[in-house]
Amino acid sequence: MSLTRSAARPTAGSAARRSHSGLLQAWLPKLVLAPSAAISLFFVYGFMLWTFILSLTNSRMLPSYEFVGFAQYARLMANDRWWVASTNLVVFGGLFVAICLALGLVLAILLDQRIRQEGALRTIYLYPMALSFIVTGVVWKWLLNPGLGIQAMVRSWGFENFRFDWLVDPDMAVYTLVIAAVWQASGFVMALFLAGLRGIDDSILKAAQLDGASLPRIYWRVVIPCLRPVVFSAVMILSHIAIKSFDLVVALTGGGPGYASDLPATFMYAHAFTRAQIGLGSASAMLMLGGVLAILIPYLYSELRSRRHG
Amino acid sequence: MDNVIRRRTLGARLGRATLYAVLLLAALFYLLPLAVMLVTSVKPLAEITPGTLLSLPREPTLVPWAKAWGEACTGMRCEGIGVYFFNSIAIVVPAVLISTAIGALNGYALTKWRFKGSELLFALMLFGCFIPFQVVLLPMAQTLGWLGLSSSRAGLILVHVIFGIAFTTLFFRNFYVAVPTELVSAAKLDGAGFFRIFWRILLPVSAPIIVVSVIWQFTQIWNDFLFGVAFSAHNTQPVTVALNNLVNTSTGAREYNVDMAAAMIAALPTLIVYVLAGKYFVRGLTAGSVKG
Numbered sequence: 182m183s184l185t186r187s188a189a190r191p192t193a194g195s196a197a198r199r200s201h202s203g204l205l206q207a208w209l210p211k212l213v214l215a216p217s218a219a220i221s222l223f224f225v226y227g228f229m230l231w232t233f234i235l236s237l238t239n240s241r242m243l244p245s246y247e248f249v250g251f252a253q254y255a256r257l258m259a260n261d262r263w264w265v266a267s268t269n270l271v272v273f274g275g276l277f278v279a280i281c282l283a284l285g286l287v288l289a290i291l292l293d294q295r296i297r298q299e300g301a302l303r304t305i306y307l308y309p310m311a312l313s314f315i316v317t318g319v320v321w322k323w324l325l326n327p328g329l330g331i332q333a334m335v336r337s338w339g340f341e342n343f344r345f346d347w348l349v350d351p352d353m354a355v356y357t358l359v360i361a362a363v364w365q366a367s368g369f370v371m372a373l374f375l376a377g378l379r380g381i382d383d384s385i386l387k388a389a390q391l392d393g394a395s396l397p398r399i400y401w402r403v404v405i406p407c408l409r410p411v412v413f414s415a416v417m418i419l420s421h422i423a424i425k426s427f428d429l430v431v432a433l434t435g436g437g438p439g440y441a442s443d444l445p446a447t448f449m450y451a452h453a454f455t456r457a458q459i460g461l462g463s464a465s466a467m468l469m470l471g472g473v474l475a476i477l478i479p480y481l482y483s484e485l486r487s488r489r490h491g
Numbered sequence: 492m493d494n495v496i497r498r499r500t501l502g503a504r505l506g507r508a509t510l511y512a513v514l515l516l517a518a519l520f521y522l523l524p525l526a527v528m529l530v531t532s533v534k535p536l537a538e539i540t541p542g543t544l545l546s547l548p549r550e551p552t553l554v555p556w557a558k559a560w561g562e563a564c565t566g567m568r569c570e571g572i573g574v575y576f577f578n579s580i581a582i583v584v585p586a587v588l589i590s591t592a593i594g595a596l597n598g599y600a601l602t603k604w605r606f607k608g609s610e611l612l613f614a615l616m617l618f619g620c621f622i623p624f625q626v627v628l629l630p631m632a633q634t635l636g637w638l639g640l641s642s643s644r645a646g647l648i649l650v651h652v653i654f655g656i657a658f659t660t661l662f663f664r665n666f667y668v669a670v671p672t673e674l675v676s677a678a679k680l681d682g683a684g685f686f687r688i689f690w691r692i693l694l695p696v697s698a699p700i701i702v703v704s705v706i707w708q709f710t711q712i713w714n715d716f717l718f719g720v721a722f723s724a725h726n727t728q729p730v731t732v733a734l735n736n737l738v739n740t741s742t743g744a745r746e747y748n749v750d751m752a753a754a755m756i757a758a759l760p761t762l763i764v765y766v767l768a769g770k771y772f773v774r775g776l777t778a779g780s781v782k783g
Binding site: 218221226227288306308309330427432449450472 | 510513525531597625627656735750751757772773
């Protein structure tokens with residue numbers, strides 16, 4: 182690759198020197214990229230800065246530019262609802278990531294045993310990922326609705342005392358989000374792991390088998406360590422989904438009962454758009470960004486390091 | 492592996508049976524919500540009573556579908572979600588086409604016309620894939636206002652294009668990196684220009700990545716709720732927002748069959764795309780994680 186690249190450069194350079202149209206050609210790639218670069222600069226980096234500035238003001242209904250320092254962050258830290266939302270994110274995110282990884286890995290390993298109809302099963306496991314979180318929320322709200330859903334069904338089978346009313350239980354509502362989100366995303370993790378399994382060199386497995394290792398042992402000691410990069414990307418993607426989770430909460434629990442199942446994303450929207458607390462909403466958005474960066478930066482760091490070494 | 496599997500002892504057979512049982516059970520877990528949604532959507536309201544979650548309809552009916560499409564209430568208005576379905580189409584089609592076209596050109600320029608700083612530029616643009624969109628909502632609302640695009644379909648198209656090109660650029664960039672540079676260098680020597688090389692050499696081999704990009708953008712934008720709810724008015728809402736309003740409209744008795752029919756309608760386009768082109772859908776999903 183490096184050989185062809187260094188060979189291409191002088192030719193492009195000499196072609197540019199040849200004529201004026203050549204000069205234009207040399208600038209064309211930059212011209213084509215310029216709008217996207219400008220968009221990224223303004224709408225991503227500029228807006229991040231803008232939101233940060235708003236978070237330093239006392240904006241309420243409309244943005245104002247009266248600066249109050251970090252007072253909004255202090256208010257946020259003293260806000261009970263924000264702590265509920267943040268704690269919920271830790272609980273929801275942690276369980277969501279852990280269960281998706283476990284379920285995805287188990288399904289991928291089971292599917293990798295020369296299963297008949299593997300394609301069909303894969304398709305079934307993965308289809309929820311194509312749905313909108315709103316649809317997922319609406320469906321699970323129906324299934325988890327105590328009066329007509331799963332609870333009522335099990336009771337009609339004769340288990341009169343069966344209880345499954347997490348949706349209306351303030352202590353349990355956040356776990357309904359976990360159920361629905363796992364249903365939606367675990368098939369995707371399965372697909373990631375399956376691709377990883379298929380990428381492992383067969384000769385390693387053969388060697389382990391010749392050594393007389395048992396199948397579970399081979400998986401535990403040889404295969405799963407090989408999947409570490411997949412685990413890493415899966416954790417990255419899943420935590421990203423967790424932090425951004427908004428639609429699912431809106432559709433499934435509405436953040437309720439009360440604000441018992443609020444997440445930072447719904448907190449931000451409620452304060453910035455419906456409760457006329459733009460300053461506070463901006464501060465919460467900045468903390469969400471901080472959360473994403475806390476996951477992203479170690480990931481990119483290790484990614485770059487492994488590339489340099491590999 | 493082969494000899495292990497061929498030795499079919501009783502234990503091995505039992506293991507095999509358990510394996511299939513577990514896999515089928517998992518399939519049931521994934522399929523059940525869809526099945527319940529579908530079955531409920533064709534039941535008359537009278538058949539929806541406690542304990543009938545899984546029962547098949549005795550008198551299947553399409554009335555809930557018709558009602559969801561044409562007359563169910565979404566907030567103040569009662570005209571079904573059909574209108575909003577077309578809103579979604581009107582937003583999705585241009586947004587997908589524009590963002591894919593820009594992504595293709597960006598990916599081409601970034602890989603075949605490298606210049607000093609092009610890698611840095613790519614890294615800077617890539618960051619747009621990762622930000623939580625909450626961090627751009629308020630400035631975007633104000634900017635759309637200045638542009639006179641508040642609550643309009645054009646505004647939503649713009650928003651989806653802006654935050655979609657990071658992904659489409661990533662797809663095309665990673666795809667074009669693997670296209671041999673020799674061909675492009677030779678064409679440059681022959682005096683072929685930027686667009687000519689793109690048109691003649693890159694585009695003809697781009698079919699798979701175009702499909703990936705179109706499917707990814709289609710699913711993302713069709714399923715979007717955050718931008719839809721933040722930047723639309725009642726007459727420009729996408730279908731996801733209308734569905735949420737329909738389900739949460741509190742006037743009159745809850746018609747669960749209509750809710751489910753509406754959810755089916757909102758889900759069908761992306762489901763159909765997934766069934767028809769699942770392979771490309773998966774490739775789009777993994778493109779972000781398994782970098783080329």
